[in-house]
Amino acid sequence: MAVHALLIDTVRCTGCRGCQVACKQWNKRAAEKTEFFGGPGYQNPADLSKDTWCLVTYNEVQIGDRFEWVFGKKQCMHCQIPGCASACPVGALEKLDSGPVIYHKDKCIGCRYCMLACPFVVPRFEYDSWNPYITKCTMCYDRLQMGEIPACAKACPTGSVTFGERDALIREAKERIASNPSEYHHHIYGLEEAGGTCVLHISNVPFEELGYITDVPKQPLAARTELAMKSIPAVMVGLAVVLGASYRLRTRAQLRGEDAERPSPTT
Amino acid sequence: MVAERKGAFGIGGAILFVLAGLGIALALYRFATGLGSVTNLNQGYPWGLWIGFDILAGIALAAGGFVVGGLMHMFGGEKYEPLVRPTILTALLGYLLFIVALLVDLGRPWTIWHMIIMWHHESPMFEVGWCVMLYTTILLVEFLPVVFERFHMTRLHKLWKYSAPWIAIALLTLFAVALTQSVAWVIVIAAVLILFQLSVEVGAIYRDPKIPTLLLMAAIIFSTLHQSSLGTLFLMVPHKLHVIWYSPLLPVFFLVSAVATGLAMTIFESILSARFFGRKVETDLLRGVGRFLSWAIICYLGLRGVDLIVRGVGSELLVRTPQCAAFWVEIVVGSLIPLAILLTPELVKSATWLFSASVMVVVGLIVNRLNVAWVGISSRYEVAYYPHWMEIAITVGLVSAGVLVFVLVCRYFPIFSEERSPTGAR
Numbered sequence: 001m002a003v004h005a006l007l008i009d010t011v012r013c014t015g016c017r018g019c020q021v022a023c024k025q026w027n028k029r030a031a032e033k034t035e036f037f038g039g040p041g042y043q044n045p046a047d048l049s050k051d052t053w054c055l056v057t058y059n060e061v062q063i064g065d066r067f068e069w070v071f072g073k074k075q076c077m078h079c080q081i082p083g084c085a086s087a088c089p090v091g092a093l094e095k096l097d098s099g100p101v102i103y104h105k106d107k108c109i110g111c112r113y114c115m116l117a118c119p120f121v122v123p124r125f126e127y128d129s130w131n132p133y134i135t136k137c138t139m140c141y142d143r144l145q146m147g148e149i150p151a152c153a154k155a156c157p158t159g160s161v162t163f164g165e166r167d168a169l170i171r172e173a174k175e176r177i178a179s180n181p182s183e184y185h186h187h188i189y190g191l192e193e194a195g196g197t198c199v200l201h202i203s204n205v206p207f208e209e210l211g212y213i214t215d216v217p218k219q220p221l222a223a224r225t226e227l228a229m230k231s232i233p234a235v236m237v238g239l240a241v242v243l244g245a246s247y248r249l250r251t252r253a254q255l256r257g258e259d260a261e262r263p264s265p266t267t
Numbered sequence: 268m269v270a271e272r273k274g275a276f277g278i279g280g281a282i283l284f285v286l287a288g289l290g291i292a293l294a295l296y297r298f299a300t301g302l303g304s305v306t307n308l309n310q311g312y313p314w315g316l317w318i319g320f321d322i323l324a325g326i327a328l329a330a331g332g333f334v335v336g337g338l339m340h341m342f343g344g345e346k347y348e349p350l351v352r353p354t355i356l357t358a359l360l361g362y363l364l365f366i367v368a369l370l371v372d373l374g375r376p377w378t379i380w381h382m383i384i385m386w387h388h389e390s391p392m393f394e395v396g397w398c399v400m401l402y403t404t405i406l407l408v409e410f411l412p413v414v415f416e417r418f419h420m421t422r423l424h425k426l427w428k429y430s431a432p433w434i435a436i437a438l439l440t441l442f443a444v445a446l447t448q449s450v451a452w453v454i455v456i457a458a459v460l461i462l463f464q465l466s467v468e469v470g471a472i473y474r475d476p477k478i479p480t481l482l483l484m485a486a487i488i489f490s491t492l493h494q495s496s497l498g499t500l501f502l503m504v505p506h507k508l509h510v511i512w513y514s515p516l517l518p519v520f521f522l523v524s525a526v527a528t529g530l531a532m533t534i535f536e537s538i539l540s541a542r543f544f545g546r547k548v549e550t551d552l553l554r555g556v557g558r559f560l561s562w563a564i565i566c567y568l569g570l571r572g573v574d575l576i577v578r579g580v581g582s583e584l585l586v587r588t589p590q591c592a593a594f595w596v597e598i599v600v601g602s603l604i605p606l607a608i609l610l611t612p613e614l615v616k617s618a619t620w621l622f623s624a625s626v627m628v629v630v631g632l633i634v635n636r637l638n639v640a641w642v643g644i645s646s647r648y649e650v651a652y653y654p655h656w657m658e659i660a661i662t663v664g665l666v667s668a669g670v671l672v673f674v675l676v677c678r679y680f681p682i683f684s685e686e687r688s689p690t691g692a693r
Contacts, residue, residue, distance in 0.1 A: 046332065047649070048312070087503055089392035090385040109381050110374020112313035113392050117503045117664055124310050125374065127303030131375040213506070225391055228499040230517050230677050233452040235460060236443060236488055243341055243484045244463045244472075245390050250342070251473035 004099035004144065005078070005166035005198040006153060006251070007173055011183060012160040012208070013071040015042075015056055022155035023054035023075075026140060041069075048074050054152050061209045062165065072204065072210035073161070075152075076101060076137035076251045077190060078121045078198035081220035084114035084123060092134070099198045100139035108133055113263040115226040119194050166198055173202050195220030280674075281549050283667040290664010293657050294371050302374065302432075305657040310569035311639075311648020314656045319640030319667065321368035323497055324633045325361060326399070327521070330529030330535075331356020335556070337483045348477075349554060352413065352535050352682050353540065356673065359406040362399065364669040371661060391499040397445055398493030401438045405485050408434055409478070417680050427484040432467070432481035436460045439485055460484075495524040508591045511583055514574050515638075523570060524632055527563035530556050531605075531628035540624045543674070546683060548618045555600055557621055560628065564602050569600060593634065593642045600632010615670035 024031070030049040043058035047112035057072040082101045085093040092107035093114055110132055116124045126132035140150035148154070162199030170191065177184040183253065189207050191199040193216045202205065207215045217224075297305040305444045308315050331354040335347060370376040408431055415424040436457070443456045463482055466472040472480075498521030501508055514520070534553050539547045574579060584591060605624035612618040641652070676682065 049310075086389055087392060089387055089390045089396055090381045091387040092385075105486070105510065107381055108375065108386055110376070111372075111377045111392060112308075113341055113500070113503075114388075115310070115313035115645075116507070119506045121311055121646055125302075125313060127301055127306075127308065127629065128300060140437060142313060178589060204376075215506060217505050221505070223324065224502045224515075225499055228496070228501075228502060229389065229391065229394070232492060233443060233447045233449070235492060236439070236456050236557045239450075239488045240439075240459045240463070240484060241456075245489060246461070247341055247480055248466075248472050255470075255473040 001097045003080075003097070003166040003202060004162065005071065005168040006139070006150065007162040007164070008201045009069055009160050009162070009173075009176065010073075010097065010201065010203040012158045013056070013073075014056060014158055014160075015069060015071040016157065017056045017159055018155040019073070019152035020052070020054050020056050020159060022151040023137070024052070026143065026151035027053060027138075029053065038259070048122065048124055050126050050135040053135065059210050061205050063205065067187045070205050071209060072203075072212065073152075073201070074122075075199065077120050077194070078137075078139055079194045079220070080196040080198065081194075081222055083117035083119060083194065083221035085218075086222035086225070087113040087117035089113070096141070098144065100141045100144065102138050102141050103134060105133045106179065110134075115247060117221060119221065122214060148199060166200075169200055173200055177202060189214075190242050191220045193219075194225070272413055279457040283671050286660075287664050287668040287671060290661045290667065293661050293664065297311075297371060297657075297661070298376075302372075305655060305656070305661065306634060307652055307655040309648070309650045309652060311646040312652035314640055315320070315360040315652055316637075316641065316662060317368060317372040320633065321372070321662055322365060323636035323640055325365045325368065326497060327421065327494065327525040327528045327632055328532050328629065329358045329361025329365070330490065330494060330525040330531070331533045331664065332361075332409075333486045334526050334529035336409065336532050337487040337490070339523075340483055341480075347555070349549060349683070350533055350537060350552060350556070353536060353677075354529075355406060355409050355411075356676060356682055357532065357536055358674070359403070359410050359668055360673055363404045364407060364665055365556060366403065368662070368665055371665075379499060384443055391503070392498050395445055395496045396492050397442055398489050398496065401442055401525070402486065402489035402493065404438060405435065405482065407480055409486065410533040412478075413680050413682065417427065428479065431691075432479040435479070435481040435485035436464060439488065442489070478541055490525075495519065495522040497521050498639075501537075504644070507644050507646055508639065510578075510580055511575075511590060511594050511641045512639050513575065514578060516574050520567070520571060520574075521541065523563065523567045524635060527560060527628055530560040530563060531625035531632075533559070534621055535624040535629060538671055540677065540683075544677065544683070547560065550616075551616055553621055554615055554616070557609050557615055557624070559604055560625070562611070564606045564628070568598075568602050568606070575609045590638070593638045597631050597638060599610055600627050601634060602628075605631075648650050 022027070032049060032051050032182045034045040036044065038044065039058070041058040041060055044054070045052055045055070048055050049099065053075060055074040057106060059070050059072060059073055060067050061070045077100055078101050082095050084092065085095050085101060089111065090109055092104045093101060096123050112125055114134060115125060123134045124137045125134055142146070143150060146252050151165040162172070170188065173188050177186055183204055185203050185206050187207065189201040190199055195218070201212070203210060216225045293305060294418065302308060306315060340347070340351065358652045373379060382393060387393050411427055412424060415427065439460055440453060440457045441622070443453045447453060460481065463472065467474050467480070480533070495518035496517035501517055502515070507515055534556055537553055538548055584594060603671040605627045608614050608620055608624040
């Protein structure tokens with residue numbers, strides 16, 4: 001099955017926030033009361049939230065002797081092997097073969113382990129509700145099912161957000177970097193991060209300048225817990241055998257004593 | 268001054284009642300308004316004091332139930348029998364308290380049963396949830412004889428003796444089904460357990476007259492698994508947990524430190540309740556427990572030392588950061604000083620020193636768990652997390668309620684050895 005993905009090219013982004021608005025409209029997220037200059041520079045709102053699943057970040061970056069705006073895009077990275085989905089005890093977060101990581105709200109118990117596990121600090125929790133859910137970007141899974149592309153990609157007027165097959169987008173990203181090597185920073189963010197993600201970023205500046213978390217492990221997070229989880233049955237059998245055998249050996253004397261007291265009817 | 272009956276609530280009891288009442292009131296307020304109104308948890312720091320203290324530390328503090336009631340018994344420590352009931356009671360109350368604390372922390376606590384039917388065996392949280400659920404059941408089964416004795420239910424007690432091992436087998440097998448989802452493993456596990464019990468039934472293995480051996484085995488197996496899995500939870504966050512604590516051996520550290528703390532809690536609680544109820548301190552027994560405790564601390568220190576050296580973290584331990592300081596508090600207070608006390612023959616003779624050593628081990632464990640869940644966690648999120656006073660008040664309230672219930676149960680049920688009639692069914 002084709003794995004869907006998004007390619008974000010910050011070089012082409014003009015910071016119009018069309019994607020941000022389209023995301024809010026399609027997913028029916030409420031408007032937020034924000035403050036101008038509440039975040040870095042003209043960025044608004046300051047952070048992802050339960051109502052903002054897609055956020056254009058504004059970063060003033062020194063390039064040569066000038067300062068320039070470089071725009072980043074914050075949203076769920078849709079990891080190939082997502083930490084959030086591995087962490088969830090009830091399977092409320094699910095990775096689809098077609099790419100998106102989706103959320104089954106009726107399963108969620110609200111333990112927030114997904115938030116801890118996410119290396120990109122993306123899932124948002126409704127702390128102000130008595131009946132809270134986790135919220136995050138779904139790659140417009142409902143639109144994909146209807147044969148539409150995600151709202152952010154649809155809205156983008158400059159081709160900064162491209163929707164397509166992951167392999168094809170990786171080729172495209174490599175080509176853009178190769179054809180303009182002095183313009184682009186030579187790294188595809190999301191190619192290897194957390195074992196690979198379905199949202200890929202390329203930029204003209206190093207990603208730490210955009211506030212991206214750059215020391216994300218290269219393997220999937222589930223690789224770290226796999227050994228501990230897989231050894232459970234072996235531990236069970238091992239303990240049962242060792243405890244049983246040691247008990248048997250230790251109580252040999254009592255067993256003989258018991259037999260002597262009341263001999264079994266067969267002898 | 269009015270002559271006070273031993274074991275009666277004095278001014279201390281009144282304070283505990285007030286604290287428990289306040290905690291419960293705040294918890295109700297939290298259920299009405301959401302987690303945000305009583306906690307400082309935020310989008311970058313979803314876990315805080317409650318996970319670190321109530322859950323990680325709380326479960327380790329209740330480990331005495333399997334260490335004393337299980338390991339010592341399995342390996343021939345019959346003389347520790349008088350300590351078994353109090354530790355099982357602490358463990359049972361500890362786990363029930365932990366479940367209440369978890370309900371307060373969960374966003375949608377009324378859906379906690381989802382874990383029973385919505386299986387996701389890849390998740391360490393799923394395993395912890397299942398283990399705690401089944402182990403609490405085992406603890407309840409272990410505690411039942413106390414109730415039977417209190418109300419002279421001899422027939423039920425007899426029925427319990429014969430059915431308890433099969434309950435243990437059923438729970439262990441169910442757990443294997445949920446966690447492995449592999450027919451082969453389930454058959455192997457069930458076969459080993461059933462073979463053992465059948466050997467007991469036909470007389471090839473000695474039948475323990477007091478408590479079915481399989482019940483203790485189940486307690487040990489479940490405890491080993493979830494005490495370590497609480498550490499596995501944090502293996503998921505190599506990018507967030509400080510290098511001092513993030514080790515592939517974290518589950519092993521959690522297990523070994525829980526064993527040590529289980530022993531320390533046994534000493535702590537025996538001495539405290541002896542004073543409170545005006546009984547004699549079982550000094551000889553407790554010195555024996557102290558010997559086990561010193562071995563557990565030596566194992567723990569050895570493992571952590573080797574781990575830090577092999578991972579090359581040595582230089583991180585001598586810098587002036589809060590994390591580094593917190594690490595040294597954990598090691599010096601929780602391991603080095605108590606070990607020195609326990610290894611000094613003049614000191615272990617005194618109940619006071621034994622008591623101090625065990626308190627330090629407990630404090631060290633709490634600091635360790637808070638370090639893993641809070642001090643050592645860095646999410647690269649703009650807003651830092653510090654517990655809100657209401658988070659602290661709810662935790663204090665829950666602990667106070669636990670202490671009150673413990674005292675009440677001890678007063679009305681035959682928990683301590685000399686209160687049990689020698690002729691009573693056991």
